[in-house]
Each structure stands twice: as structure tokens, then as C-alpha cells.
Amino acid sequence: MSNTVLVCDDAIFMRTMIGDILTQAGFEIVGEAESGLQAVQKYRDLKPDLVTMDIVMPDMGGIEAVREICKQDPDAKILMCSAMGQQALVVEAIQAGAKDFVVKPFQPSRVLEAVQRVLG
Amino acid sequence: MADPKYAALFLAESREHLRSCNALLLEWEQTPGASEPVNGLFRAIHNIKGMAATLGYAAVADLAHRAENVLDAVRSKRAAGTPELIQLLFRSVDALEKAVEGAQSGKGEPSATLLAALDKAAGPAGERLEKPAASNPPTGAQPGAAGAPGGAAPRLPARGPAGHLVGVTIRSGTPMRGARALLALRRVEALGKITALRPTAVAIEREDFDGRFSFHLRTGAEPAVIEAALRSAGDVERVAFDADVSVEAEGPVVAARQIRIDLHRLDTMMKLVGELVVARNRMLELMRGGDSELVELGGGISRLVSDLQSQVVAARMTPVSEVFDRFPRLVRDLGRDLGKQIRFEMEGGSIELDRSILDELGDPLLHLIRNAADHGLESAADREAAGKPPEGRILLSAVRERRTVAIRVSDDGRGIDRAAVLAKAKRDGLADPAAEMLTDDLLLRVLARPGFSTARQVSGISGRGVGVEVAFARARALGGSLEVQTETGRGTTFTLRVPLTLAIVRALLAQAGDERYAVPLAYVAETVEFDPQAVTTLRAREAVVVRDRVIPTVHLRDLVAAKADSLPPRRPTIILEVGERRTALVVDGLLGQQDIVIEPFDAPRGLPPYLGGATILADGAPALILDAAALV
Numbered sequence: 001m002s003n004t005v006l007v008c009d010d011a012i013f014m015r016t017m018i019g020d021i022l023t024q025a026g027f028e029i030v031g032e033a034e035s036g037l038q039a040v041q042k043y044r045d046l047k048p049d050l051v052t053m054d055i056v057m058p059d060m061g062g063i064e065a066v067r068e069i070c071k072q073d074p075d076a077k078i079l080m081c082s083a084m085g086q087q088a089l090v091v092e093a094i095q096a097g098a099k100d101f102v103v104k105p106f107q108p109s110r111v112l113e114a115v116q117r118v119l120g
Numbered sequence: 121m122a123d124p125k126y127a128a129l130f131l132a133e134s135r136e137h138l139r140s141c142n143a144l145l146l147e148w149e150q151t152p153g154a155s156e157p158v159n160g161l162f163r164a165i166h167n168i169k170g171m172a173a174t175l176g177y178a179a180v181a182d183l184a185h186r187a188e189n190v191l192d193a194v195r196s197k198r199a200a201g202t203p204e205l206i207q208l209l210f211r212s213v214d215a216l217e218k219a220v221e222g223a224q225s226g227k228g229e230p231s232a233t234l235l236a237a238l239d240k241a242a243g244p245a246g247e248r249l250e251k252p253a254a255s256n257p258p259t260g261a262q263p264g265a266a267g268a269p270g271g272a273a274p275r276l277p278a279r280g281p282a283g284h285l286v287g288v289t290i291r292s293g294t295p296m297r298g299a300r301a302l303l304a305l306r307r308v309e310a311l312g313k314i315t316a317l318r319p320t321a322v323a324i325e326r327e328d329f330d331g332r333f334s335f336h337l338r339t340g341a342e343p344a345v346i347e348a349a350l351r352s353a354g355d356v357e358r359v360a361f362d363a364d365v366s367v368e369a370e371g372p373v374v375a376a377r378q379i380r381i382d383l384h385r386l387d388t389m390m391k392l393v394g395e396l397v398v399a400r401n402r403m404l405e406l407m408r409g410g411d412s413e414l415v416e417l418g419g420g421i422s423r424l425v426s427d428l429q430s431q432v433v434a435a436r437m438t439p440v441s442e443v444f445d446r447f448p449r450l451v452r453d454l455g456r457d458l459g460k461q462i463r464f465e466m467e468g469g470s471i472e473l474d475r476s477i478l479d480e481l482g483d484p485l486l487h488l489i490r491n492a493a494d495h496g497l498e499s500a501a502d503r504e505a506a507g508k509p510p511e512g513r514i515l516l517s518a519v520r521e522r523r524t525v526a527i528r529v530s531d532d533g534r535g536i537d538r539a540a541v542l543a544k545a546k547r548d549g550l551a552d553p554a555a556e557m558l559t560d561d562l563l564l565r566v567l568a569r570p571g572f573s574t575a576r577q578v579s580g581i582s583g584r585g586v587g588v589e590v591a592f593a594r595a596r597a598l599g600g601s602l603e604v605q606t607e608t609g610r611g612t613t614f615t616l617r618v619p620l621t622l623a624i625v626r627a628l629l630a631q632a633g634d635e636r637y638a639v640p641l642a643y644v645a646e647t648v649e650f651d652p653q654a655v656t657t658l659r660a661r662e663a664v665v666v667r668d669r670v671i672p673t674v675h676l677r678d679l680v681a682a683k684a685d686s687l688p689p690r691r692p693t694i695i696l697e698v699g700e701r702r703t704a705l706v707v708d709g710l711l712g713q714q715d716i717v718i719e720p721f722d723a724p725r726g727l728p729p730y731l732g733g734a735t736i737l738a739d740g741a742p743a744l745i746l747d748a749a750a751l752v
């Protein structure tokens with residue numbers, strides 16, 4: 001059975017792109033979230049194997065969402081999606097429990113590498 | 121392993137570590153309970169051990185290892201930082217210094233007594249850090265190890281169950297290396313406790329590092345397991361363990377942005393820039409009145425050359441602490457040897473000087489400080505009898521004064537016995553038999569006379585001469601000066617004044633007769649018009665009054681015996697200033713300022729002392745450089 005993924009990003013463009021990369025690699029996108037709040041709710045409902053999480057989102061940002069999700073499930077496998085220049089936020093996310101990160105603009109190979117590491 | 125590049129790096133790095141060892145030991149001695157000095161010492165010695173083991177310097181590695189055992193015993197409270205133990209470590213650092221210097225030739229092995237003392241201080245063998253692999257007889261009985269054919273380096277083994285020193289390199293070009301490093305650290309955190317992280321976590325998170333970091337992991341895990349954990353974080357290029365951990369990764373964060381440059385290379389650059397400056401000056405001279413575009417281009421090139429010059433000079437600037445830092449240890453030892461209580465203080469360590477000048481200052485300062493400790497300061501009993509605190513004070517300070525740096529060695533001791541020196545000076549025919557007072561100037565001249573030091577009959581100052589002679593000669597050779605101020609019962613101050621940089625200096629060009637002379641601006645206080653009305657006499661010498669100050673005059677014409685043309689109607693006067701002393705140098709004319717490259721005379725025999733070298737001026741003609749210090 002393929003691994004299930006919850007994609008969290010407020011931009012449709014980014015959700016589509018990540019979705020495509022992962023679908024082509026054989027993952028199953030089970031849900032999408034446009035805000036941190038939605039991400040927390042959907043994680044509870046969908047129990048995905050992996051979460052990709054944008055850092056800056058409305059209604060609870062990505063870092064806060066990581067914190068909430070890890071509170072529910074300390075083993076949650078969350079991959080942060082960050083823009084360049086957000087290192088401090090990435091550091092914060094890692095401290096909050098995120099397992100790895102990729103930096104935009106995404107290179108499919110790097111995204112998949114990171115996903116493998118997180119699921120590894 | 122015999123790669124000379126590594127041997128040189130080992131030497132340079134080890135010397136740095138040993139210097140910090142001395143500083144840390146002094147700090148520890150002051151605050152015996154503190155843990156930072158112990159940790160710092162451990163790191164420094166551990167680094168030396170790692171490098172030595174890698175290069176196969178068994179004697180160094182062995183000694184470092186034993187010293188490390190002692191420090192580990194202190195860290196884990198199995199031994200106390202008693203004065204005896206600290207003294208033992210001082211001796212070990214000395215021995216380590218010898219071993220490091222002699223490592224390549226297999227010389228400088230530590231004495232068996234020292235090794236035994238270290239082992240004793242480290243406590244029962246079972247509790248020590250694991251022994252070096254070779255576990256050779258104490259004195260590391262393989263002097264040839266370094267050069268042995270195929271010389272397999274006796275790697276120090278991993279520190280057993282205690283854990284590992286781990287060095288990690290994040291692949292360059294990786295985005296957010298700081299966050300990546302943090303991920304790697306979190307992966308190994310699952311295996312044990314991370315300590316001694318270098319650079320600090322904060323620096324890593326800010327990506328204030330070059331992708332390399334190191335830490336100690338207290339764990340029972342095998343290196344392979346640790347490495348796998350690190351690599352699972354992604355983008356880990358290299359993982360090294362224990363002796364293989366490169367020391368650079370342990371250095372301060374800023375070190376990541378620095379490189380070591382062979383001093384010769386800087387010297388060559390300086391020389392080339394010097395020639396460029398002269399060529400530039402010549403070019404500007406030729407361009408004068410030429411095509412306006414050409415003049416503009418010339419101006420542009422000129423600015424670039426100036427920038428380049430100041431960058432090269434800046435690259436050579438080194439804080440005086442490089443030399444100062446060796447003295448606290450010296451004074452401590454002197455105090456012990458002489459049975460005196462000495463408080464040694466330093467100020468202005470961050471003042472910078474040209475490396476080549478700084479390198480010349482160690483010796484003279486050593487002599488001056490030794491003199492201050494030995495002859496300047498009284499015994500505690502004498503001090504108390506004189507109503508002074510029993511602890512004598514020596515202050516080593518550096519102050520930037522215009523384009524020179526004044527380095528002072530002051531003591532609060534007895535002062536120099538002027539009467540005794542004056543009597544001696546009269547006997548030697550140095551002073552006017554009728555003289556009643558010895559000026560600081562004459563005092564210095566007497567003290568700096570080569571033979572003076574042997575004058576044992578002059579109590580209280582015997583031996584001073586040697587150091588003063590060295591300092592005096594060195595200061596002059598560097599285009600600087602030495603001054604002395606002394607007050608009976610209050611102390612003595614020697615001021616060693618040197619220019620900021622050698623090689624290229626800004627100079628004022630003066631004319632006397634047909635010749636041109638360069639006067640380094642560092643010593644020019646101002647220029648005024650010579651006013652015959654203001655001429656007076658000072659101690660039977662011609663002097664001139666400038667702003668209510670009587671300044672002795674020197675006429676450049678007379679000095680250099682210029683052809684006696686008729687005197688120009690207006691004669692400019694250059695007021696030279698060296699420390700407190702001034703001289704008015706009367707010249708025929710001033711020809712502006714120029715950057716000049718000082719070419720020292722090769723064998724300055726028979727040359728008048730007021731000449732400090734020669735230079736080529738912008739128009740291609742040679743000119744002599746006047747040594748201001750000799751004129752005032």
C-alpha cells in the first residue's frame with residue numbers, strides 16, 4: 001500500500017506542484033489543507049503517513065501546526081516546505097518536531113530524498 | 121604523513137593552543153574553583169593530542185594524553201586543582217612545548233619524572249581515559265615513529281564507552297546548512313548526550329559557520345551507528361571521529377572566515393605594492409598638464425593603488441596581544457623565581473601593528489619586563505618598609521599615538537638611582553663632570569651603552585643595561601625610539617615607540633641646498649615659518665620659541681653640510697616630536713608630501729645616525745630619509 005500524504009499550503013500552485021511530484025513517485029495524496037488550523041484537523045481525521053507543511057499560512061502558521069500535531073502524535077512525520085531566507089523559522093519548526101525540510105524552489109529529486117529520509 | 125604542510129600546520133596550531141594553555145592556567149590559578157579554564161585546557165590539549173597522533177608524533181601524543189588524564193580527573197572531581205597540580209600542569213605545558221617543537225626531529229621528549237608525576241596526579245589507572253593505542257613504555261619509546269617507513273600513525277583509539285569526538289561536514293551548496301546541521305544533531309541526540317558543540321548551537325542555527333561542526337557525544341554507540349544517524353539527516357558530506365576530527369572545526373566561529381597566509385607572501389605583496397606606489401607617483405608626475413582624460417584615468421588608478429596599499433597594510437596588521445600574551449606566564453615564573461609578589465597587568469592588547477614590527481618587539485619587551493621584575497620592583501619587605509603595598513605592579517600597555525604605537529613597561533618599584541648612574545657616567549666621561557642633574561635623555565643613553573650592564577658596582581641597577589641596550593637598538597632599527605622616565609621610590613617607565621607599519625610611509629619632503637630629504641610624517645607635529653626674532657638659547661643651544669614653548673633647533677643645512685648657497689628669505693621649520701621631546705628642524709624649503717618606500721641601508725657603517733634610509737621619489741630621483749628619533 002502506498003504511503004499517504006497530507007499537503008498543507010495556502011497556495012494552490014504549491015499544493016498542486018507538491019502533489020504532482022509525490023503522486024508521480026507513487027504516493028497517495030489523501031488531503032490538502034490551506035491553513036494551520038485545517039492541517040491540525042485533517043491530520044487528526046486522516047492520520048496520513050506524511051505531512052508536507054508550508055511555514056507561512058493564515059489561521060495558525062505551519063510551526064504552530066507542527067507543535068499541535070506533534071502534541072497529538074509525537075511520531076508524526078512532518079516535512080517543512082520553506083522559502084529561502086527562512087532558516088530561523090525552519091530551525092524553530094525542527095525544534096517543534098518537524099523531521100526534515102525542503103527549500104523552495106523545489107527540485108523534485110530533493111523533495112523525494114527528503115520524503116524518503118522522513119519515512120525512512 | 122610526513123607532508124611538510126601538515127607539519128607546519130601542526131606547529132602553528134599547537135603553538136596557539138599552548139599559548140592559550142598558559143593563559144588558561146593563569147586564569148585557573150586565580151580562580152581555582154572555576155571550570156571553564158579546565159575545560160578550555162582539556163580542549164586545547166586534546167586538540168594537540170589529536171594532531172600529534174595523526175602525524176605519528178608519539179611522544180607529544182603520549183604526554184598530551186597524560187596531561188589530559190589529569191584534567192579529566194579534575195573535571196570529574198577525582199582530583200583537586202591544588203597549586204601543586206596547577207604547577208605540574210604548567211611544567212607539562214612547557215614540556216609539551218618542547219615536545220611539539222622537537223616533534224619532527226624526534227627530540228624534546230618529556231622526562232620520565234614528569235610523566236610519572238602526571239600519572240600519579242591522574243589517580244588510579246582504571247579511572248583514566250583509555251590509553252593511547254601504542255601503550256608504549258612511558259617515554260614513548262619510538263622516537264623514530266614519525267619518520268618510520270610506512271609509519272602507521274598510532275591512532276589514539278576512540279574514547280571507549282566515554283564516547284566520541286565527532287566532526288561533521290555539511291555538503292557545501294546545501295540550502296540552509298544551519299538547519300541541516302541542527303537536524304543531524306537531533307538525529308544523534310537519540311544516541312547519547314551531546315557536549316562541547318563547536319561552533320555554538322546559536323551560531324549554527326544562524327548559519328554562522330562554514331558547514332563544519334564538531335561535538336562530543338557521550339554514548340556507547342559504535343562510530344558506524346553514529347555516522348548512519350548523522351547521514352540520515354541528509355546532505356552530510358563527511359563524518360570524522362576522534363583523532364581525525366579536524367581542528368579547524370573546533371576553532372572559534374570567526375576562524376571559518378579566515379585563512380592562514382605565509383608571511384613571505386604578504387612581504388612580497390607589500391614590496392610589490394611599494395613599487396607600484398612609486399610607479400604611481402612617477403606616473404602622476406609625468407601626467408601633470410597632460411590630456412584631461414589621461415589625468416582622470418591617472419587619478420582613478422591612483423585611488424585604486426592607495427586602496428590596494430591600505431588593504432595590504434591592513435592584512436599585515438596584527439594585535440599586539442600576539443606578543444603580549446606570552447608575558448603573564450613569564451612574569452608569574454619570574455615572581456616565583458625572585459620570590460616577589462608581582463601583579464602583572466596589560467592594556468591595549470587589541471592595538472594593531474605591522475606583523476614584521478610586532479615580531480621584532482618580543483625580545484626587547486622581554487628584557488624590559490625582566491628588568492622591571494628583577495631590578496625595578498623591590499622585595500615585599502622593602503616595599504612594606506617604604507610604605508608601599510607588598511605586591512609590586514608591572515603594567516604593559518600599548519597606546520596608539522598618531523602614526524606610531526607607544527608600548528610602555530611601567531613598574532611601581534624603586535626607580536633608577538640617578539646619582540649612581542650620574543657618577544658612573546662621569547667616570548666614563550659620558551657626562552660633564554660639573555653636571556649635577558641627570559636628564560632622562562642622558563640617563564637612557566648611559567643605560568643603553570653596551571658596556572654598562574657589566575658595571576656591577578652600581579648597586580640596584582646592575583644588569584639593566586643589557587635589556588635597555590637591546591630595546592634601544594631594536595627601536596632605532598625599526599625607525600622608532602625608546603624613552604625612559606623614572607622617579608625615585610615611585611617607579612620606572614620605559615616607552616618603546618614604533619611606527620605602525622614599515623615599508624611605505626607618508627613623508628614630508630624638505631630641501632637643503634640642492635638635496636631633498638624625506639621626513640616621515642609620523643614624527644611631524646607641525647610646520648611653522650622660521651622667525652629669527654624668536655630665536656633664543658636653551659642650555660647653550662640655539663632654540664626657537666613656538667607658541668610659548670622653547671624648542672631646540674637643528675639646521676638641516678648645517679647637519680648635512682649643504683653647499684652654502686645664500687639662505688632663502690623664508691625658511692620653513694618642521695617641528696619634530698618624539699614622545700615629549702621636540703626639535704625644530706629648519707630647512708630651505710618644503711616640497712609637499714609623498715608616500716615613500718623606505719629602503720634601509722644595507723650596512724649602515726659610518727653613516728650619520730640621523731639618516732634612516734633612502735627612497736626613490738616620484739620623479740625618479742633618490743632622496744635620503746631623516747630619522748626623526750635621532751634628531752630630537
